[in-house]
Amino acid sequence: MRTSDHTQTKERLLTCLKRHRQSWVSGESLSSDLGVSRSAVWKHIAGLRKEGYLIRSSPKKGYSLEEVPDLLLPAEIREKPTTRVFGRRDIVYLPQVDSTNTRAKELAGRGAPEGALVITEQQTGGRGRRGRTWFSPPGEAIYVSLILRPRITPVEAPKMTLMAGVAVAETLLSAISLEARIKWPNDILVGGKKIAGILTELSTEMDAINFVIVGLGLNVNIGAFPDELRGSATSVLLETGKRFPRVKLIREFLGWFEKYYAEFQRTGFAPLLARWKYLSDMIGKTVTVDVLGSRHRGEVHGIDEDGILILKDSRGDYHRIFSGEVLL
């Protein structure tokens, strides 16, 4: 799964073509810049065209990159890195898959390293929490799963969901100035409607974690939702009236996530928790939480150091809610 020499050469070739975007660069200079034969250059050009890059060629002038496809291609994600580990080497790109989380779990089970990503354009069996499906039309949203191997106990795993939620909210804020809010534990809302969801799945052994999969579904350029979602779902396009480059959002998300993840490993959960409290806007509000069919009503007192929701009921008793759904 590691980025092969072949892929590295292809990506360097792409960088050269981008530097001369819409002007010509000769096969000869590409071959000497990259240290490969001219026929190797030609083969990589053919590979890029197959991926959707529009590259003109002329026997006299060489090659010219005319158009970059609107796809979540690994070369595009890696082009302007915002991270040191997440998505730097191991990106599995699939034009279509049942669920990126399912595929990431398989890869992690076979030893894929921390920071590896599975990305797709379309999911045929996208999964949400509580057995729900995740609306996953082609080419308009982000479906990505990240493999993590944190040194934490299973009970601390909710921290990873909170961390991903903060990273998504920061991304929407910094890249698009969208005021996103986090609804515990894993919904990202804009104007009260869901724009993104996070599905965290674990593999554990006794009281240790083998790996965590953090799956993100982010509605970017979806222009219309099916009837049953229309009242509750939104997208970047619907909120801003503009399409946004998905690759940029993935890069931004990975940057924020890695920043918080590294900070968590260095100094603990407190800085993230402070930011979560601000971005969730839930503290002090009275909510009902559904926990496997039983309902708990109370005031949101906070999140404890394990990432668990603390509710204060009308008698003043505190309840720790490990997992559930806040009903607004």
Ligand code: BTN
């Ligand atoms: C939720 O809000 O219930 C969580 C939704 C998570 C959806 C993402 S899309 C990428 C990854 N693969 C999946 O099958 N699900 C997650």
